[in-house]
Amino acid sequence: MSDPIQLPQTPKGALQIDLAIIEAAATRVNPYIYRTPLLQSPRLNDFLGFQLLIKAESLQHTGSFKLRGATNAVWSLDKDVSHVVAYSSGNHAQGVARAAATRGLKATIVMPEDTPAIKLEGTKAFGANVITYNRYKESREDIGMELSKKYNADLIKPYDDVRVIAGQGTVGLEIVQQARAEGVLPDAVICCCGGGGLIAGLSIAFHAHFHKSNIWCAEPEFYDDTKRSLESDQIQRADTKQISICDAIVTPEPGKLTFPINRQHLSGGAVITDEEVLKTIATLFKHLKLVVEPGGAVAVAAALTGQIPSGSKTVVAVASGGNVDNTIFKRALSAGAFF
């Protein structure tokens, strides 16, 4: 088992995350992740009437940004930890599986029985032991807690974990660096939001550099719990009986660690229907040549459906993942692009 890189550690339970902690996370994760490009399309810009920069985390190893937080957590562990446990709908699962493999740790991952096949297969391919559960009858938190005790393992939660939030924040850091390299100052950033780990980390990093830009969350229809929580200034739950194709971000409520951060940073939210998600996937296929999964498409959908406030000149949207099964992708192609 390798030694962790010697860096200021991200304390597991602390609420305080600042730019320095995210910069330390970047130094820790950079050898294991891919610095994804900030893409744009001349035709898409013409269509929208403003410049849209797409942070293509779909091109990240394991197919989503989740590798970042997982890698920061894994490479923050003490040397005597040899096993990690995680529960996840699929992207965090693959992230933890791959991160554990890079450090030679065992990984046990709890996943719903109805996880998309591509995510289940990917998690196993990275060498993790997968345990499935029924998401309507069992509690993944309880199973995860039990397994971590049984194996004396570290439990890496998908978003309510400071190490994970700090790791996801490296997306924000890269956007700042890439926007500066392009000579642009984004006046808005749009990012998907499930538990809120990515947008929380991103917001801290982004606002540390660009104080005046607005940051907006994008959520699927019925799962706009963060938007409603922001509007009422208290935690609101989603109706988890509703069906959505955005499997990666259908969380029941905002995270306990993430919401206090997002409350400080976000200007509001956009809500995206399944049909809009499908048309966005088709648009990204046609004009950007990107494969994006439903949950990863909502931020771009917010721009395409005109939900972001008028007057923006340069907008960044995060395309957070690309782990989509053939069936959904074919449905998206049949739905057709916005233009």
Added chain:
Amino acid sequence: MSDPIQLPQTPKGALQIDLAIIEAAATRVNPYIYRTPLLQSPRLNDFLGFQLLIKAESLQHTGSFKLRGATNAVWSLDKDVSHVVAYSSGNHAQGVARAAATRGLKATIVMPEDTPAIKLEGTKAFGANVITYNRYKESREDIGMELSKKYNADLIKPYDDVRVIAGQGTVGLEIVQQARAEGVLPDAVICCCGGGGLIAGLSIAFHAHFHKSNIWCAEPEFYDDTKRSLESDQIQRADTKQISICDAIVTPEPGKLTFPINRQHLSGGAVITDEEVLKTIATLFKHLKLVVEPGGAVAVAAALTGQIPSGSKTVVAVASGGNVDNTIFKRALSAGAFF
């Protein structure tokens, strides 16, 4: 109309292309093109048993590398030229249309009636005037020549044009720079080959830096005219009555300017069936989250089908374009990935 950037000009008819001419082309085209990433996938590397770096020109503006050569040609023109003409199956068409638009020139493009819809639409969207012809009954060369006389326009040929070859060569320059930044020395490069403009320019740039690496062309079944020409050391024709899904690279024979260059640089070729192309597109969808068109997939297919010589440790494959219609992409998804 803007002035051209003051640089050593690429003479239109000269046979001699060297590194300096490609470096000048890079300076000329860089403001208008996207520096595409060199991607890899840990799972794909495990599957292959060597490191495969994919130069994702599918992510280039207009969806293919053709923008590079077109931009070098357009920005090499004298100030008094106000109109360009090109003939193309679709990717060069979009490249010339976009390049002309960046300099405020008129563009007239001759395209086959049966061009994939996405390429026809893209060419028109960049503001070009499109003229279609019947590829079984008419000569695009004759139509192009006639139109260029009629409009007093510059004819930008798809591959037998030194300015175009030099522009495509910037792909090779970037691969060299990106491989060095990654600290790797590729022992092989695989690149698709239609008329041979891309692989000719790439070879000059690549071999100027990495003398000992092998460069291989990849061609569709029935259209392996460059491979056979290399083997017999004289120009061989393809049987153009045969059907192939690789619309971008089904040229009748090697180019007059490109073949003498490729003869010097290439080690040989791989031949890819339609079925292998479809499975490669599905593999790039699943593991790299890339949208690649049939002609753009043949180089990666050469690696996936084990046609490149054994013993390679680090291989670069160019994924040259992503302009694929929904129908073909759905067929690829149904064919399924290699793993």
